[in-house]
Amino acid sequence: MRWETQPLNKLNLNLLLKFAFMSHETFTRKTVNTIIINNTTMKLKLILRFLAVALFCISAANVTAQEDEDDLHLVQFSGVVLDGDSLNPIPFATVIIENTRRGTTTDFYGYFSFVAEPGDSIRFSNVGYHTDYYIIPDTLSGNRYSMIQVLSRDTVELSEITIYPWPGKEEFKEAFLSLRLPNDDLQRAQRNLSKDMMTAKMMNMSMHDGSANFKYQMYQRNRQIYEAGQFPSFTILNPVAWAQFIQAWKDGAFKKDY
Numbered sequence: 001m002r003w004e005t006q007p008l009n010k011l012n013l014n015l016l017l018k019f020a021f022m023s024h025e026t027f028t029r030k031t032v033n034t035i036i037i038n039n040t041t042m043k044l045k046l047i048l049r050f051l052a053v054a055l056f057c058i059s060a061a062n063v064t065a066q067e068d069e070d071d072l073h074l075v076q077f078s079g080v081v082l083d084g085d086s087l088n089p090i091p092f093a094t095v096i097i098e099n100t101r102r103g104t105t106t107d108f109y110g111y112f113s114f115v116a117e118p119g120d121s122i123r124f125s126n127v128g129y130h131t132d133y134y135i136i137p138d139t140l141s142g143n144r145y146s147m148i149q150v151l152s153r154d155t156v157e158l159s160e161i162t163i164y165p166w167p168g169k170e171e172f173k174e175a176f177l178s179l180r181l182p183n184d185d186l187q188r189a190q191r192n193l194s195k196d197m198m199t200a201k202m203m204n205m206s207m208h209d210g211s212a213n214f215k216y217q218m219y220q221r222n223r224q225i226y227e228a229g230q231f232p233s234f235t236i237l238n239p240v241a242w243a244q245f246i247q248a249w250k251d252g253a254f255k256k257d258y
Contacts, residue, residue: 076144077136078113081106081124084152093126093151098133130154 067106081093089110098102098121104114116122118138125131129151138144168170191197248254 073118073140074115074143075118075136075140076113077116077120077122077146078111078144079149081110081112081126081149081151083129084150087150090126090129090151093124093129096123097121098123123192124149126151128154163214 081090082088082093083090088110089106089111091106091108093106093110093112094103095106095112095114097116102114102116103122104112106112116136120136123131123135124134130153132149132151132222134147134149147151153218164172166175
């Protein structure tokens with residue numbers, strides 16, 4: 001094979017440079033397009049991998065949560081706490097799961113309600129009552145369980161304690177020797193039932209009849225109870241009171257025998 005060389009003139013040089021520039025530009029464009037396509041493909045692959053991992057984690061979490069819900073059987077535990085003697089509700093009693101801090105207190109009517117699990121040991125306690133326990137059955141099929149808990153009173157008898165106003169025996173001896181002992185019961189009864197004392201009390205009574213005096217005293221007592229905590233009633237304008245007053249006047253209730 002024989003190569004023939006041609007003289008390099010100005011036209012040939014221009015053609016050669018133009019061909020070289022076009023080849024370089026074409027190569028550069030192809031390279032840039034290839035790099036852009038590769039980067040886009042890598043990004044898509046990373047996004048797809050991330051989405052696949054996220055979907056897998058979410059599915060695993062849902063399966064685990066479903067298994068936990070299936071294994072965990074919660075029960076709405078409700079009831080009433082009553083007194084063993086009177087069967088009255090015990091307000092503000094403590095109802096708590098043993099060895100935990102989960103529980104509640106009864107309301108004014110002795111009612112309680114909270115969430116527990118089958119097999120939990122429930123402790124019932126209140127001041128003045130014996131503490132009692134109850135275990136929720138683990139064979140429950142429903143999600144609600146109710147009961148009535150009766151607590152017995154815890155009676156504590158304290159030994160007798162005598163309190164003296166003297167700090168020591170010497171002060172007690174001195175006070176006892178200087179003490180004026182009161183009269184006995186017989187002497188007090190004789191003094192209260194003496195003729196002078198009975199006469200003075202009789203003169204101060206508004207009515208001399210025993211039955212009327214008793215009725216009057218009971219009326220005054222009932223009136224005090226009726227008007228307790230309020231202003232006494234003002235009966236000067238009461239027509240019923242005026243009618244009773246006029247009738248008593250006509251009957252001679254206000255006359256005195258001298």
